[in-house]
Amino acid sequence: MRKLGLIVSCLLLAIGMAGIMQGVGKAQTGKLVVIVEENESYGNIVGNSQAPYLNQLIANGEPFTNYTGVADGSNPNYLAMTSGLTSVKSPPPKNIFQAIDGTGGSLTWKEFMESEPGNCANGNSANIPGTNVALYTADHDPAYSYQGNTTCNANDVPMNSSTFNPANLPSLSYIVPNECDDMHTLPGSGQACPAYYGSNSGTTLIGLGDNWLSKVVPSFDDGDYNQYTLGWVHALQPHNMTGTFFVNTGNLSSNPASMTWAEVTALSNAGNEIGSHTVDHYNIQGCTNQQTCINEVCQDRQNLISHGITPVNFAYPFGAYDANAESIVKNCGFTAARTAGGVDVSSPGGGPVYAETFPPKDPLAIRTVYQAPTGNPSNVPPLQLSDMQAAVNGAATHGGGWIVLTFHQICDQTLDPSNYSSCIADWGPVELSTLNALLDWLQNAGQPGGAPAGTVVKTMAQALNGG
Numbered sequence: 001m002r003k004l005g006l007i008v009s010c011l012l013l014a015i016g017m018a019g020i021m022q023g024v025g026k027a028q029t030g031k032l033v034v035i036v037e038e039n040e041s042y043g044n045i046v047g048n049s050q051a052p053y054l055n056q057l058i059a060n061g062e063p064f065t066n067y068t069g070v071a072d073g074s075n076p077n078y079l080a081m082t083s084g085l086t087s088v089k090s091p092p093p094k095n096i097f098q099a100i101d102g103t104g105g106s107l108t109w110k111e112f113m114e115s116e117p118g119n120c121a122n123g124n125s126a127n128i129p130g131t132n133v134a135l136y137t138a139d140h141d142p143a144y145s146y147q148g149n150t151t152c153n154a155n156d157v158p159m160n161s162s163t164f165n166p167a168n169l170p171s172l173s174y175i176v177p178n179e180c181d182d183m184h185t186l187p188g189s190g191q192a193c194p195a196y197y198g199s200n201s202g203t204t205l206i207g208l209g210d211n212w213l214s215k216v217v218p219s220f221d222d223g224d225y226n227q228y229t230l231g232w233v234h235a236l237q238p239h240n241m242t243g244t245f246f247v248n249t250g251n252l253s254s255n256p257a258s259m260t261w262a263e264v265t266a267l268s269n270a271g272n273e274i275g276s277h278t279v280d281h282y283n284i285q286g287c288t289n290q291q292t293c294i295n296e297v298c299q300d301r302q303n304l305i306s307h308g309i310t311p312v313n314f315a316y317p318f319g320a321y322d323a324n325a326e327s328i329v330k331n332c333g334f335t336a337a338r339t340a341g342g343v344d345v346s347s348p349g350g351g352p353v354y355a356e357t358f359p360p361k362d363p364l365a366i367r368t369v370y371q372a373p374t375g376n377p378s379n380v381p382p383l384q385l386s387d388m389q390a391a392v393n394g395a396a397t398h399g400g401g402w403i404v405l406t407f408h409q410i411c412d413q414t415l416d417p418s419n420y421s422s423c424i425a426d427w428g429p430v431e432l433s434t435l436n437a438l439l440d441w442l443q444n445a446g447q448p449g450g451a452p453a454g455t456v457v458k459t460m461a462q463a464l465n466g467g
Contacts (some may be wrong), residue, residue, distance in 0.1 A: 008043075017382070020364050022175060024153075031170070031422070032171070032172045033169065033175065034172070034174050035216070035217070036078070037177065037209045038183060039182075039183050039184055039205070040205070040206060040209075042063075046398050047288075049288075050206040051207075051209070051210040052211075052288070052292045053210050053211075053214035053282070054213060054338060056393040057217070059148070059286070071087060073139075075139040078142045078145075079142055079145060081142070082097065082143075082174070083146070083159070088145050090149075090225060091148050091149060092146040092148045092149045093146070095142070096109075096172065097143050097150040097151075097152075097172075097174075098149050101151050103152055103321075108171045109171060109172040110155050110169075110173055110175070111141070111143040111156045111175075112157060112160055112163065112174070113136060113140075113141055113156065113157070114159040114176065114195070115136040115194070115196075116141070117136065119139055119152075119153055119158070120143070120144055120156040121136075121144040126194075128179055128180045128185050128187050129188065129193070130191045131188050133176040136178055139432070140179075141156065141176065142174075143174070144156060158186075159175065159196045160196050161197075163435035164196070164256070165257070169264065169422065173364055175216075177209070178195075181209060181298075182204060182209060183205045183208060185205075186205055186429075188203070188257070191432060193208055195212055195215070196387065197209035197215055197216070203446075214280045215251075216257075224251075224258055225258055226261070226411070227409075227410055228263045229243060229415075230410040230415060230416065231432075231458070232267060232270075232272070234412075234436075235436050236439070239436075239440075239443055241439060241442075242270070242273070243459060244272070244273040244274075244461070245273070245274055246274075246275040246276065247274060247304075248279060248280060248281045249277070249299075250279040251281075255310075265307060268308075273459035273460060274304060274309045274311055275311050275313040275314060275315055275406060276304060276311045276313070276334065277300065277315045277317060278297055279303065280298050281317045282317060282463060284297065284320075284325040284328060285320035285321050286320075286322065290324075290331070293328055294328055294331075297328050298328075298333075312461055313335060313336050313337065313461060313464075314329050314334040314337040314338070315337065315435075318340070319339045319340020319442055320340075320346050321337070321365060326362075329364055334364075335363065336360070336363040336366055336464055337365065337366065338366045338368060338404065339364075339365050339366060339367060340371075341368060341370040341371070341413070342356075342368065343355060343356060343368060343369045343391070343403070344369050344370050344390075344391050344394060345370045348387035348388075349390030349394030350390075351398070354395045354401065355394075355399075355401025356368075356403070357401055358402060358463075359464075363464070366404060366460075367404070368405070368406050369391045369403060369404065369405055371406070375411065379425075380467040381428075382411075382424060382429050382431060383428060383429070383430040383465070384434070385438055385441075388405055389438070389441060392455060400454070402463055406428075407428075407430050408426065408427055408428050408429060409428075409430075410429070410432055411424045411429050411430070411431055411432065412432035412433070415432065
């Protein structure tokens, strides 16, 4: 009898980027995120080893190289970005926030100001540790400059875990880090910069900004909280099935859009496999800073081990890898690694490769069912039950093998209505009802209306150990 090992592999895929056209389109369709870092020229950033994450964004996106500052000083450029003018008028000039307010609610905005003492610049800011420079300044707050003709009191807010939910963003998010996280002023005496997510211990101005971005940017489409609340609680667990969850440990318990360590531990205790995915969803293909790539992989594994979980399998961020990436993964102690694509590239269930083999052709580059992007900008549409069934049926009729299905965001309009629109517009989401229909079909393998006889659902580790 043929045996199909099907991995229900829930992974964290973070490709949200601010200021990069490709990433913004993939993060949340129809929404724009602007993050302002300052005081460093393009030439100071590109190729700089102090900015590995920014250089990763540049390599994977499309930089706006003709977008430059237009005046000396900070405030004129913040105003130019949002109104086209470089000075405040009375009454305030027309601006992007006023225009959105005028849509009657069809568009929305928020200005997230890190370390702002209160809405619309209300209150006194603390200083950068070891300096006399304020963490927050109204000079970097264009909505405050336009308070006479905008909803500043409601929408110019301090950036914190209560106000900033990456899984439920407005139409425009204008995000301004505080004055050490934005590369403006270095804390004194080697002290850390107080970031909204905790502490930023960068030792250079560029390093501070790069660290901050690496923590904040991936959160825009890392919706793995719903892999637990919906994918596990309302799908896998009721079917008495388990899966492999690849996590970025840098986001756990620090991003509202991510699972907590307690939830990851609960998944592991329930028999699910927890795999590694780098600390910060860092692309290790074409690595330009070898030590950073090594740290992202090895430290992610150590973080899990320190919480009582020993991961043996890895998933490449973006599905991107090369020989050097495979070597890093192996040397960090992983047995196998998963890529993205390679099976059913021509069409669902259409081959020419119909399944991964037992044992895999390359254990450090395990192939998955290809999910084809569409549209412009390109995006993987919501997964369809018929396509996933076709992949399993195609393998069954071509000698069997291992079908690896990957899931990103799990969406449900009833159980998670506030996040549904952003969830379903994300990269390759799946409706909870579709996932449950797939699990029903798999659970009934060999019966009328079920999957092919011999189909079984296993975690990645179970499949590799048992074939």
